Amino acid sequence: MFSWERNWRASGIGAVLFLIVAYGVYGSQPKAGASADKLVSFFDGDRTRILIATVIFCLGFLNLLWFAAALATDLRDAGKGGWATAATASSAALGAVLFLRMVVRAALAYSIAGSGSPGVTSGFADLAWALSVIVSFPAAMLVMAGSFGLWRAEMISKAAFGAGVAAVVLVLLGGTTWAQNGFWAPDGAYALLSGLIFFVWLVVVSGFLVRRMPVTARPPERAPVPTA
Numbered sequence: 230m231f232s233w234e235r236n237w238r239a240s241g242i243g244a245v246l247f248l249i250v251a252y253g254v255y256g257s258q259p260k261a262g263a264s265a266d267k268l269v270s271f272f273d274g275d276r277t278r279i280l281i282a283t284v285i286f287c288l289g290f291l292n293l294l295w296f297a298a299a300l301a302t303d304l305r306d307a308g309k310g311g312w313a314t315a316a317t318a319s320s321a322a323l324g325a326v327l328f329l330r331m332v333v334r335a336a337l338a339y340s341i342a343g344s345g346s347p348g349v350t351s352g353f354a355d356l357a358w359a360l361s362v363i364v365s366f367p368a369a370m371l372v373m374a375g376s377f378g379l380w381r382a383e384m385i386s387k388a389a390f391g392a393g394v395a396a397v398v399l400v401l402l403g404g405t406t407w408a409q410n411g412f413w414a415p416d417g418a419y420a421l422l423s424g425l426i427f428f429v430w431l432v433v434v435s436g437f438l439v440r441r442m443p444v445t446a447r448p449p450e451r452a453p454v455p456t457a
Contacts, residue, residue, distance in 0.1 A: 234299075234442060235439060235442055236295075237295050237296070237298065237299040238296070238299045238303075238435060238438035238439045238442060239435055239436075239438075239439050240292040240293070240295035240296040240299065240435065241292070241293070241296035241431040241432060241434060241435025241436075241438075242431070242432050242435045242436065243289075243292040243296075244289045244290070244292035244293040244296060244431060245289075245428045245431055245432055246289075247285055247286070247288045247289030247292055248286065248289040248428070250285055251282045251285035251286040251289055252282075254278060254281055254282040254285060255278070255279060255282035255286070256271075256275060256278060256279075256282075258271060258416075259271050259354075260410070260414075260416050261355070261358045261409075261410070261414055261415045261416045262355075262409060262410070263354070265347030265348070265350055265351050266347075268337070268342060268347075268350050268351060268354050269342045269343070269347070269350060271342075272334075272337040272338045272341075272342035272343075272350070272354075273338070273342040273343040275338070276338045276339070276342075276343070279334065279335070279338035280335060280338055280339065283331055283334070283335045283338075286327075286331050287328070287331060290324055290327050290328060290331075293320070293323070293324065293327075293431070294320055294321075294324050296431065296435055297316055297317065297319075297320030297323075297371060298317070298320075299438060300313075300316050300374075300375050300378075300434065300438065301313040301314075301316040301317045301320075303384075303438060304316060304374075304375075304378040304379070304382060307378075307382035307384065308382065309378045309381055309382050312374050312375075312377060312378030312381065312382075313374075313378065315370065315373070315374035315378070316371060316374040316375060316378065318370075319367045319368075319370035319371040319373075319374055320367075320371055322366075322367035322370070323364065323367035323368055323370075323371055326360055326363060326364045326367060327364060329360060330357050330360040330361060330364065333353050333356055333357045333360070334357050336353065337350065337353050337354065337357075341353055358415040358416065359415070361415050361416075361420065362403070362404055362405075362406055362407060362415050362420070363404065365400055365401060365402075365403035365404035365406075365423060366401070366404050368400050368403075368427050369397050369400040369401035369403075369404070372393065372396050372397045372400055372427065372430050373393075373397045375393070375430075375434055376389075376390060376393025376394060376396070376397065376430075377390075377393070379393075379434075379437075380393070384441070385437070393430070396426050396427070396429075396430045399422070399423060399426050400423050400426055400427050400430075402419070402423065403419065403420055403423030403424070406419055406420045406423075
């Protein structure tokens with residue numbers, strides 16, 4: 230039987246699946262600082278594909294917000310209202326940055342890249358890369374709220390808590406990837422690693438919430454009515 234509560238708790242896994250599909254449809258975007266010609270070729274030349282990917286990305290973001298709501302509910306039920314509030318606030322900030330970044334990229338594909346204004350196109354593309362770096366901060370806060378909250382509620386072991394703390398640090402370091410190019414650039418290898426760590430955390434915690442979901446008690450069976 231379908232369960233909304235189970236679906237909400239599994240939304241972290243759903244978010245990762247949607248985002249993986251969206252990245253596949255979106256394709257390989259020109260690197261940070263790419264020339265206007267390359268940007269126009271990508272955003273205007275692949276306009277339809279990018280707009281389709283935008284819809285899938287946004288579905289992934291919605292699933293991420295549902296997951297955060299389920300996490301906050303479990304923390305609040307466990308008496309950790311402060312960490313639940315932190316999870317709600319961080320997920321709201323994370324969703325805002327993710328949706329804004331997607332609005333910028335969708336606008337580039339929809340009309341800006343094809344408008345014949347290379348300076349404007351380059352400026353918006355740089356804004357999207359800057360948002361890709363800034364998004365690490367609310368993402369790290371969500372990981373921290375979930376890991377610390379579940380540990381303080383005695384729902385996870387010290388080893389799992391330690392892994393969560395490591396994930397917080399590694400995701401947070403993604404907010405320092407401001408190099409012009411190379412490993413520490415917004416499109417570099419560490420930015421990819423930081424995102425993958427966040428994805429793994431989402432899947433693990435979402436699966437954990439699904440497994441610990443309380444089983445609804447069956448209603449007591451009615452005693453048979455004696456017949457005359």
